Every structure is written in structure tokens, then in C-alpha cells.
Amino acid sequence: MRLIILGGAGAGKGTQAQRLSSCLSIPWISTGNILRDAVATGTKLGKQAQTFVEKGELVPDEIMIEFMRQRLLLSDVVPGWVIDGYPRTAFQAEELDFLLADLGQQLDWAIWLDVPESELEVRCLTRGLIDDQPEIIQRRIQLFQERTIPILDYYGYRQRLLLIDGVLTPEQVEQSILKKISQTAVS
Numbered sequence: 001m002r003l004i005i006l007g008g009a010g011a012g013k014g015t016q017a018q019r020l021s022s023c024l025s026i027p028w029i030s031t032g033n034i035l036r037d038a039v040a041t042g043t044k045l046g047k048q049a050q051t052f053v054e055k056g057e058l059v060p061d062e063i064m065i066e067f068m069r070q071r072l073l074l075s076d077v078v079p080g081w082v083i084d085g086y087p088r089t090a091f092q093a094e095e096l097d098f099l100l101a102d103l104g105q106q107l108d109w110a111i112w113l114d115v116p117e118s119e120l121e122v123r124c125l126t127r128g129l130i131d132d133q134p135e136i137i138q139r140r141i142q143l144f145q146e147r148t149i150p151i152l153d154y155y156g157y158r159q160r161l162l163l164i165d166g167v168l169t170p171e172q173v174e175q176s177i178l179k180k181i182s183q184t185a186v187s
Contacts, residue, residue, distance in 0.1 A: 002106065019170065020082045026077075026082055031084065032084075056137075069099055072099065080108075088147060112164060116167070
């Protein structure tokens with residue numbers, strides 16, 4: 001199973017990716033963790049991404065695509081994976097499809113965690129991550145609206161999009177995802 005979790009900052013992407021990783025026995029690929037680790041350890045890509053991460057800006061597509069290429073070449077992802085935090089633009093979604101084709105893989109589902117902006121703000125302010133400052137959160141939400149929403153059209157057109165109410169409890173969201181995945185596998 002190859003899944004991506006989409007949604008705004010604070011939508012629960014990481015929580016659901018961890019849950020699905022455990023339930024489906026596939027690796028969880030957190031682009032936030034990959035970026036933070038690369039910046040902290042000073043890798044070449046980490047240095048290229050650092051300024052963007054610190055300002056709450058989206059890391060440029062070509063850098064993110066290379067991060068994903070490096071990660072998807074590792075052997076642990078052969079049976080499948082769940083990615084959270086990528087893609088964040090329609091261009092990245094298309095590039096991911098090209099990368100997967102090169103690797104002989106195909107995305108099963110893009111899972112959209114639908115959470116209102118006001119709820120995203122509250123969640124980000126209460127989770128306590130270093131980069132969850134009010135001005136950075138507002139910038140992320142603005143960029144999310146401008147660049148990420150078109151991904152819904154991209155995956156919707158390809159009939160690879162599952163819409164999930166992300167305001168439910170984490171357990172309910174997980175059950176809703178698993179139910180939709182199993183329903184679509186049968187039909």
C-alpha cells in the first residue's frame with residue numbers, strides 16, 4: 001500500500017501516518033522529520049532547505065523532489081509506505097508520479113484530512129513544535145491555501161483521492177481511512 005496524507009499544518013497528518021504505518025506494517029515517511037534532520041545534521045540538501053524551513057516557507061520543489069528520491073530509493077519502502085507532508089504543490093504531485101513510475105511503483109491513495117483553518121491554527125498553537133510560532137503558522141496556512149489546495153484537483157481527476165473528516169478524534173479518523181481503503185479495494 002502506498003499512501004500520502006494531505007492536509008494543512010495541524011490537520012493530523014503525522015498522527016494518521018504513524019497510525020497507518022503501524023496498522024498496515026509499512027514505513028512512515030515524514031517530510032517534516034526528514035527536513036529537520038537534514039537541517040540539524042547539515043547535509044547538502046539540509047543546508048539548501050534551511051532558510052526556507054526557518055521562515056515557514058515551502059522548500060523549493062527541486063529540493064523536495066530530491067529528498068523524496070533519496071528516501072524512496074531505500075530498501076525498506078519496497079512493500080509500501082505512507083508519506084506525510086509531501087507533496088505540497090500540484091507540481092510536486094506530478095513529479096512524485098514521475099518518480100514512482102521510474103521506481104516501478106504507483107500511488108494507491110492521496111488521503112485528504114479536511115480541517116477548517118480556524119481549527120488548524122488552534123492545533124498548531126497547542127502542539128508546541130519549535131517552528132509553530134503564530135506568524136509562521138499564519139504563513140503556512142496562507143501558502144497552504146495558495147499552493148496545496150490544487151492538489152485535490154490533481155488527485156481527484158486521477159480518482160486517487162479519499163476525503164476524510166479530519167475534525168474527528170484520531171481514532172475515528174483512522175477508522176474512517178481504513179474503512180474507505182477497504183471499500184475501494186473491494187469495488
